[in-house]
Amino acid sequence: MQDYQGKVVAITGAANGIGKELALRFGAAGARLALADIDADHLGALRKELEDYGVEVFESVFDVRHFADMEAFAVRTVATYGAVDLFFNNAGVISVGTIWDQPLADWDWLFDVNVKGVVHGIKAFVPKMIAQDTPCRIIDTASIAGLLTVENSPAYVASKFASLSLTEVLELQLQGIGSKVTAHVVCPAVVQTDLDNCLRHRDPSTYDANDPYYATDDFRAKTAVVTGSIPLGLPVADAVETIITEMEKGTFYILTHPAYNPAITGRTAAIVAGVRPKLVVR
Template sequence: MQDYSTKVVAITGAANGLGKEIARRFACAGARLALVDVDADNLAELRTELEAKGVDVIDSVFDVRSAAAMEEFARQAYATYGHVDLFFNNAGVITVGTMWEQPLADWDWLLDVNVKGMLHGIKAFVPRMIAQDTECRIIDTASIAGLLTVENAPAYVASKFAALSLTEVLDLQLQAAGAKVTAHVICPAVVQTDLDNCLRHRDPSTYDADDPYYRTEDYIRRFEVVTKSMPAGLPVDAAVDIIISELEKGTFYILTHPRYNPAITGRTAAIVAGTHPTIVAR
């Protein structure tokens, strides 16, 4: 890994999983950090761990659904450090369901966190990075589910296709503006994180916990598909090895699971051929 001792790295969803490992790696490489999460306890624990190693950290507990909180976080990061060089727009959640039965509230929540939350990060950090006029990176975490349609989690897939296309357009607009900022998109398949536990921090005002759909066989079976897949996923450290190595090469589409590459090219071929989508083997 390169030396980041002159760099500042901001990360959303930093308290667990990919965000936490990314924070640790950049801390080891000398960076100063600005971290966000809704999970106050795990974020505080990470901050204590990093500060014990002499790392400069500021942290903020908020939900990326709040544009105002994101703006305040960016203001604080710039006020503290004077610059931010890499911004990982990483916070994300998942729900599952059959499209015509899943409560609309799940769609609202998923799109608000995974898409609008990402947009809030872009709106808060990109203008500051452009004004900074140094080489900066915005790194959005989408998913392989932004490149391939999987059957189990329609709102998640829709949110990740949106996240991926949003990052492509961001990069195009940065190029058109002649900015020194580049965008990148991370597209992992399954990684061993806490993603399947994401409901624990869901704002109770965003859904009706008594909705009968959550007690159906359909919902329970679909949720089990997610929980059972996690232990077979790529270990977080292996995923982050690939993410950082590809980022340092300047890769735009950062893919962590090459075994899905034939399915990605197969999808493109199917689009051109006009055939129906096929279920991707896990």
Template sequence: MEHKDKVVVITGAANGIGAQLARDYAAEGATLALADIDEPNLTAVAQELTADGVRLISEVVDVADADAVAAFAETTYEAFGRVDYCFSNAGVISVGAIWEEPLPDWEWLWGTNVMGTVHMIHAFIPRMTAQGEESHFITTASIAGLLTVENSPSYVASKFAALSLTEVLELQLQDAGSPVKAHAICPGIVKTDLMNCPRHRRPGTWDPDDPYFGSADFTKRLAAATMSMEQVGIPVEEAVRTIIQGVDDGTFYILTHPAYNPAIVGRTQGIVDGVRPSKVRR
């Protein structure tokens, strides 16, 4: 699909999948509206692309803040007048035992991973629908929205929510006769700096000295998640090529790791059979 002069909105654009989406669309001549809470890295990405002649705007935005997202949408439409691809990509992760992980972790995860997408839908879908031409709203869910992973309960729950939210969005767009098409990205493990996202947590929203963060349980779970990212993750460039092709092909569930397909099928069969959950074999 031709992406030259298309307007692409990307949240979580300072790192990982978001930054690579920006680079790949920019390489094809797209115009970009980039947002992230990480100001230094967002500035670096914007400067890199601007130096290559890319037309873009960038704003520091916390997607958990509905007013900030609404303002970002307003700025985007004032600058470019339309949106062709809107990636609700910002996301964070934490690890822990459900009964021990501090409640502010849950509030942080859900504020970003779930309400962040709700805020993006509120801010962009009515405007995109009013354009009257086909456009695309893409949520970054996760393979953890299709398979349960034992180390990250708040992340898994938020990604199941983000995925089902996007499924409902697609159904409601169809019912409304909207030209907007929804897509859900369900990446497996990708080599990004996702495990470093706690550095962006705002002071006052959590207690870094909470005893749980020094516990053996937390240390073990964090080490396992970090090792998986480093040793099993696929290159972000590979994942993003699959994502962009999936959107162009009109795919709803965009899966980056075919090796997990048998586990997805097995989980579905397990639901029908009523069996107890089991750990995903990697």
């Protein structure tokens, strides 16, 4: 890991999982941190832990669905530290379901966080980073689900394909204006995070918790796939080690699970050949 003494690192989704580990790593490397999350309790505990280590840090509690709050976070970051060297656009959520049965409210929530939340981060931070006219990076967290399709989580898959392609377009547009800002996209497979617990922070006004679908065998079975896979995933520290190493090398598509690379290339070949997607038997 490079020396980040005095550098400014902003992270959304910072209270848990990948975001938290990023904060700990960059804090230990001397960076000044701006941390955001909807989870006030865990974010506050992380801020205190970092401050106890002597890290310069502030926290901001908000939902990335709301652009005004994201903009305020970006403004505060620049006002506090004078610049942004790295912005990890990292917040994300998951839901499961069958497309024709899953409540539309779930689709709204997934796209509001995983796609519009990324857009909000770009709109709030990138103009300020461009204006700095210094080398800096924006790192969007997508997923291996933005490169490979699985049948369990349709809204999640669709939102991650969107966020990945959005970051591709961002990089092209940054190149087009000759900016010193570079974009990267992180595409992890299953990591030992708390992604399966994100529902606890969902705004109750965004859905009906008593919707009959949530009591179905289909929903329970698909939920069990997610909750059962998370503990078997890659340790967070290993995923973050790869993310930082590849970012420092300038890698655009940051893949944390090499075992999936043949499936990614296989998907590409299948697209060119016009092959119908095949259900994976588990």
